[in-house]
Amino acid sequence: xxxxxxxxxxxxxxxxxxxxxxxxxxxxxxxxxxxxxxxxxxxxxxxxxxxxxxxxxxxxxxxxxxxxxxxxxxxxxxxxxxxxxxxxxxxxxxxxxxxxxxxxxxxxxxxxxxxxxxxxxxxxxxxxxxxxxxxxxxxxxxxxxxxxxxxxxxxxxxxxxxxxxxxxxxxxxxxxxxxxxxxxxxxxxxxxxxxxxxxxxxxxxxxxxxxxxxxxxxxxxxxxxxxxxxxxxxxxxxxxxxxxxxxxxxxxxxxxxxxxxxxxxxxxxxxxxxxxxxxxxxxxxxxxxxxxxxxxxxxxxxxxxxxxxxxxxxxxxxxxxxxxxxxxxxxxxxxxxxxxxxxxxxxxxxxxxxxxx
Amino acid sequence: xxxxxxxxxxxxxxxxxxxxxxxxxxxxxxxxxxxxxxxxxxxxxxxxxxxxxxxxxxxxxxxxxxxxxxxxxxxxxxxxxxxxxxxxxxxxxxxxxxxxxxxxxxxxxxxxxxxxxxxxxxxxxxxxxxxxxxxxxxxxxxxxxxxxxxxxxxxxxxxxxxxxxxxxxxxxxxxxxxxxxxxxxxxxxxxxxxxxxxxxxxxxxxxxxxxxxxxxxxxxxxxxxxxxxxxxxxxxxxxxxxxxxxxxxxxxxxxxxxxxxxxxxxxxxxxxxxxxxxxxxxxxxxxxxxxxxxxxxxxxxxxxxxxxxxxxxxxxxxxxxxxxxx
Numbered sequence: 001x002x003x004x005x006x007x008x009x010x011x012x013x014x015x016x017x018x019x020x021x022x023x024x025x026x027x028x029x030x031x032x033x034x035x036x037x038x039x040x041x042x043x044x045x046x047x048x049x050x051x052x053x054x055x056x057x058x059x060x061x062x063x064x065x066x067x068x069x070x071x072x073x074x075x076x077x078x079x080x081x082x083x084x085x086x087x088x089x090x091x092x093x094x095x096x097x098x099x100x101x102x103x104x105x106x107x108x109x110x111x112x113x114x115x116x117x118x119x120x121x122x123x124x125x126x127x128x129x130x131x132x133x134x135x136x137x138x139x140x141x142x143x144x145x146x147x148x149x150x151x152x153x154x155x156x157x158x159x160x161x162x163x164x165x166x167x168x169x170x171x172x173x174x175x176x177x178x179x180x181x182x183x184x185x186x187x188x189x190x191x192x193x194x195x196x197x198x199x200x201x202x203x204x205x206x207x208x209x210x211x212x213x214x215x216x217x218x219x220x221x222x223x224x225x226x227x228x229x230x231x232x233x234x235x236x237x238x239x240x241x242x243x244x245x246x247x248x249x250x251x252x253x254x255x256x257x258x259x260x261x262x263x264x265x266x267x268x269x270x271x272x273x274x275x276x277x278x279x280x281x282x283x284x285x286x287x288x289x290x291x292x293x294x295x296x297x298x299x300x301x302x303x304x305x306x307x308x309x310x311x312x313x314x315x316x317x318x319x320x321x322x323x324x325x326x327x328x329x330x331x332x333x334x335x336x337x338x339x340x341x342x343x344x345x346x347x348x349x350x351x352x353x354x355x356x357x
Numbered sequence: 358x359x360x361x362x363x364x365x366x367x368x369x370x371x372x373x374x375x376x377x378x379x380x381x382x383x384x385x386x387x388x389x390x391x392x393x394x395x396x397x398x399x400x401x402x403x404x405x406x407x408x409x410x411x412x413x414x415x416x417x418x419x420x421x422x423x424x425x426x427x428x429x430x431x432x433x434x435x436x437x438x439x440x441x442x443x444x445x446x447x448x449x450x451x452x453x454x455x456x457x458x459x460x461x462x463x464x465x466x467x468x469x470x471x472x473x474x475x476x477x478x479x480x481x482x483x484x485x486x487x488x489x490x491x492x493x494x495x496x497x498x499x500x501x502x503x504x505x506x507x508x509x510x511x512x513x514x515x516x517x518x519x520x521x522x523x524x525x526x527x528x529x530x531x532x533x534x535x536x537x538x539x540x541x542x543x544x545x546x547x548x549x550x551x552x553x554x555x556x557x558x559x560x561x562x563x564x565x566x567x568x569x570x571x572x573x574x575x576x577x578x579x580x581x582x583x584x585x586x587x588x589x590x591x592x593x594x595x596x597x598x599x600x601x602x603x604x605x606x607x608x609x610x611x612x613x614x615x616x617x618x619x620x621x622x623x624x625x626x627x628x629x630x631x632x633x634x635x636x637x638x639x640x641x642x643x644x645x646x647x648x649x650x651x652x653x654x655x656x657x658x659x660x661x662x663x664x665x666x667x668x669x670x671x672x673x674x675x676x677x678x679x680x681x682x683x
Contacts, residue, residue, distance in 0.1 A: 118463040131453045137419045141426020171419035333460040336522035339598040
């Protein structure tokens with residue numbers, strides 16, 4: 001019931017030891033599906049580590065790792081329909097993979113090329129948004145268009161815990177409630193906004209509580225558990241698509257990485273807290289569950305990792321093989337048609353290149 | 358054919374285009390049942406329904422951000438921001454997203470939308486209701502900034518703005534909203550963007566202006582004619598991107614130029630025009646380019662706003678200085 005639930009129970013299927021606390025959702029009740037979830041998380045982790053390495057070796061620019069958030073992205077992406085729309089922030093790689101965004105496109109963006117946001121296989125999803133929380137606003141507009149056209153589709157938009165302090169976030173959840181829009185706001189609460197811990201970000205009891213003021217549904221879910229994230233998102237999306245009921249999902253996790261490759265979290269993050277969070281992370285518990293309940297062997301695990309590494313290697317090769325943009329292309333996409341000024345400035349730029357190389 | 362004020366012309370452009378294209382939706386504070394605080398959207402709710410004329414909560418950033426999401430889905434949102442002084446919470450959305458989306462996705466997602474705001478002084482409004490900060494937007498790559506100065510241009514340019522495939526900031530000079538009527542044919546025909554309008558031919562000096570200041574500029578031209586100075590008056594209309602060709606052609610004939618705008622002087626659009634006259638038209642200049650503008654001050658409260666506004670006398674003084682320059 002929107003507006004009436006003052007206590008948000010944290011929904012959890014898998015505990016940190018990989019013990020199943022309640023029956024599997026029907027949609028995930030086969031070994032293949034569970035392995036697929038695991039593979040998506042492993043794929044994300046392997047990719048993420050490789051991306052950091054590319055940055056460290058100078059082959060790519062600044063990059064925001066998503067280590068520790070693999071379960072959120074995986075569960076969110078798995079719950080979305082193809083014709084839903086994702087309006088993401090920058091730690092949503094697991095979701096973007098499922099939405100058809102290519103790993104090499106993600107590298108291409110962080111490697112400084114706009115074509116990384118062109119998405120060959122995904123026409124409608126937004127590119128990641130760098131200015132914090134601004135994407136929440138776009139999500140309600142996309143949701144409005146779906147409702148206007150009476151389509152049973154929904155939008156998922158994501159942000160971090162820091163974003164929930166911003167006006168755009170409040171304006172968006174408020175208008176989503178006021179206009180009854182098919183949108184789910186997923187908050188990746190990884191406890192840190194660069195160096196600011198959650199305690200300094202808000203005095204709210206939970207982030208899910210912010211849904212109360214907006215009069216929308218609120219959920220709190222264990223963000224290290226892809227099964228729980230999937231289940232909550234599936235229910236929230238169903239209500240959004242069919243009943244235009246917006247919701248806010250707070251997914252609890254921990255940022256097991258620096259904010260970006262330009263950050264050094266050891267300056268502000270207690271090591272003890274980090275070590276404790278490491279024990280709760282999604283890949284460890286999911287593997288433990290598969291081993292206990294799904295006859296998962298070390299050989300199976302090695303084979304998944306080998307496969308993911310192969311995929312990432314291919315993506316890096318594709319990234320490195322992308323053609324350079326034609327000279328001066330930065331003039332070409334400002335407007336549908338180049339203005340006279342831009343045409344003149346481009347010619348001036350090209351002449352300069354010709355003269356000076 | 359009907360006689361309309363500029364405000365009625367805006368309203369008619371809405372009605373005309375909303376009747377033609379069901380992707381056009383209007384959103385903003387008080388645009389529905391109240392018809393907008395200036396009544397620019399009056400009657401639209403009754404004609405097109407609450408799904409297309411959306412009374413939003415009081416939240417400028419999400420109004421513009423939401424329009425970006427709508428535009429990305431193929432709707433054509435027209436945002437009304439009540440006064441330019443309240444546009445700033447939405448500047449993040451305008452500059453960081455609306456103006457960049459086409460470029461950053463290499464054309465995959467575009468942003469055909471119009472952001473309307475009444476602007477400018479002279480109606481004795483409260484604080485924050487009278488500023489002219491169009492240069493902020495003119496400076497931003499990826500935006501068109503359009504300012505009508507008559508009922509016919511309000512109608513034709515708004516239609517053009519709605520049909521444009523990219524975001525347009527459409528600033529309406531509220532001082533002339535209800536000042537004078539003009540016969541306008543409701544034929545659904547747009548006027549061209551990115552083009553100046555020559556409102557008066559002349560051979561002695563070129564007066565360049567836009568928005569409400571066109572009124573004083575035309576009045577000055579008439580008075581100047583009585584003392585033997587034949588001024589050409591150019592309404593810039595689209596202040597970004599600038600149609601410098603028309604201005605350069607005019608100055609090539611007259612040799613002199615005075616730029617009139619209500620906005621503060623330094624870093625204004627007048628400075629851009631002057632720089633380009635110096636860069637591309639210096640050979641035709643017989644006198645330094647002069648600017649008659651608002652000052653680099655906070656807009657005074659209404660009791661003293663006339664002291665700030667560029668009036669006819671200041672324009673005539675500047676013209677005479679330019680004419681006497683040897």
